[in-house]
Amino acid sequence: MVQATDLPRNEDGIAEALAVLQQQFGDRCQTGQAIREQHGHTTTWIKNQSPDAVIFARSTDEVAQIVKICAAHKVPVIAFGTGSSLEGHVNAPAGGISVDLSQMDAVLAVNAGDLDCRVQPGVTREALNTYLRDQGLFFPIDPGANASLGGMASTRASGTNAVRYGTMKDNVLSLEVVMADGTVIRTGQRARKSSAGYDLTRLMVGAEGTLGIITEITLKLQGIPEASSSARCSFPSVDAACRTVMNVVQYGLPVARIELLDAQTVGAVNAYSKLDLPETPMLLVEFHGTEAGVAEQAEVFGMLAEEHGGTGFVATSTAEERNKLWQARHDAYWATLQLRPGAKGISTDVCVPISKLAEAVGAAQARLAELGFIAPIVGHAGDGNFHALLLVDPDSAEEQEKANDFVGWLNDLAISLEGTCTGEHGIGQGKKPYLLKELGVATGVMAAIKAALDPDNIMNPGKILPG
């Protein structure tokens, strides 16, 4: 268990703000221990630091009111979506108020002609896609979890489709944000592009709620492609699979997804789902386009894979078979946990230039073997982003320390390869030490922006930056 640092609490301020908030929000301001703990919940190993209260907000006005009250008393405000973040983003190291946005879950507008929509932050990606389906539209970003779109924007999430459709930074057109003094801003209009001043949209995307709380999101959408097909291919080595990915990217093949599963992951999936996939590194690929286009893409992919010793190439375009193929990828997390029942999974998140991916994955595998960890690796290979899921005994301080050391070693390796310690999970509390290693004095610029926009450090304090 990483001992996330507790920060000094403003006890008087918290008590005063809480009294006002309870009066104003009644039942929707909850202070029971279970609900507070749930709102400090992290899906990883960082210890729970519960807020003092949870308020279920229903409108931008309400969020602004909460922030104004907290600002007046210098009390922390932490935005909460679905709690699926991985680096302690929703913890309350200095106490304060968790603003639960899950009831702000309305799709406010869909402009099919412009391929955009406007949603409240509590809408989840699955709910949005269900809402859009009969208009022939979809929102492509898929981080795995059924996260809220506000949370996805705040962590600059991406996932399996990013190689084709980009990350949240590429798919948010504009935001409504409640700033640290309660002011409500809109960061942009609905035009597809703009050169109007500083890019506040991109500044808020990935800011993890430390500069303001996102209360509305205008998103780019995609038309559901005429045709989709999927393929899998096995490789003699991680290196061969990664070289294939590099060629695919260089070729300009517009793959919608290209995922790497290492041999250990394939083994775990076989055991979990009773499959008999060859237990070697595997690539899972998806193509979107016209009927002829996806057929051509699959053919080119098969050719490139063969050049690197790929075997067992299977492409399929029926929805049922595609789903079956991707089930292996979707099951990977749960399948992996079954390799060591009772263990806790700790996920790494480095991202390197694609030309360095084979080196990084190979080095990670060797180091994990040396340390004796069971830790299968899956990767969003087209982005150079991969996750090792270390299975750690939650009762062994020694194992946890060893895991922590490995995470640090891997982050350092990625940074030395011109990569990043976090491709998509964010900094939160867990990766703060590595941000400085990665970006050096640029973190001073971040701190200056934070101080200018949130001088009392009430917006999700203790995340991203020191203090």
Place this chain on the structure above:
Amino acid sequence: MVQATDLPRNEDGIAEALAVLQQQFGDRCQTGQAIREQHGHTTTWIKNQSPDAVIFARSTDEVAQIVKICAAHKVPVIAFGTGSSLEGHVNAPAGGISVDLSQMDAVLAVNAGDLDCRVQPGVTREALNTYLRDQGLFFPIDPGANASLGGMASTRASGTNAVRYGTMKDNVLSLEVVMADGTVIRTGQRARKSSAGYDLTRLMVGAEGTLGIITEITLKLQGIPEASSSARCSFPSVDAACRTVMNVVQYGLPVARIELLDAQTVGAVNAYSKLDLPETPMLLVEFHGTEAGVAEQAEVFGMLAEEHGGTGFVATSTAEERNKLWQARHDAYWATLQLRPGAKGISTDVCVPISKLAEAVGAAQARLAELGFIAPIVGHAGDGNFHALLLVDPDSAEEQEKANDFVGWLNDLAISLEGTCTGEHGIGQGKKPYLLKELGVATGVMAAIKAALDPDNIMNPGKILPG
């Protein structure tokens, strides 16, 4: 001539800084009137406000030295690339030092395997593409002018290819920037994506040199497509052409370019290049992909165009014929100027949601006719961005005032249609009044960031924000 406001000059500081800089940079610190005027040159109607000196910098260290000296004396520093900006970006309303980056023109690294490169800011887009050609790579952003990549990053430039490849914000991976105190930061690593802290890359892209001077740029590259083809099609009305564009976008057709020329522009091009294109609204389209892919795209486009009354559809894939077809587009600016010899061209730059493009172009045409302006319109239609080029008598104050009023009217219209006053030219001096109308209190957040990162307001003062 718009009377760009002069700002108070720090005469003592300028004299002191200049003495130090002249000693340090010798011949490369120039104060002749011609060169100073050239560096305050604007390609539009904004009056020239020359800097006090121009220094030709050769390295990041030199830029940092210049900024440190200017910071010590509170003297403005204005970055200069090729001077092709359109909104007074390189003017020196409070005097100060123009830092000419044209000699920092080295391509520092090309990583073909990762489809990226690192360049100095003085490299122009044409020079980069010449450099890349024999590696089968290209950089897609094409704003028309052979601008420097530092300047293009600073104005968040885009142009004809943005509908497929995005704008500078989507194609810059990371930056090296000299901040207002002379500190040199790097905003990111070379990974394709990252969730590591605030997105300083996107904050600097489009900041017009008001937060720092870009001294290195890491750019995403594209493989030169296996096949390209182009097509043109004439339409009975702007509305029919715009509805076709909307359908193309909704269909998900990955057009590389889709440009609108109104009837007046086609007429001008016919006269200038001795062509006999039908003088009705026209779309020019380009497709990139595989042989089969571009053929399929052209076929789908032809079908969609026909549904809206498109005629004279011609698709061609030989380089020579494609170039001839695009010549009409490239000639549009010069052809338009010939419609009224001696007149000065004043370009608008609004960008609206695509569903509002027909309404915006139609309203602009009607208003221009009512005001008696010759003002052909071309548009990056796939982005909803269009330019009217008003031909104005440089000696008539009345015409210029009328043109100015029109620009304001059009900006207001675009904003009311959920669009922006600037799709790609930037705010500079010319569009400052409209930024507030467009983004309201969000401009206060921009001002707070500016004050935090440049407390003495020495970085390109008087641009984007008031003061």
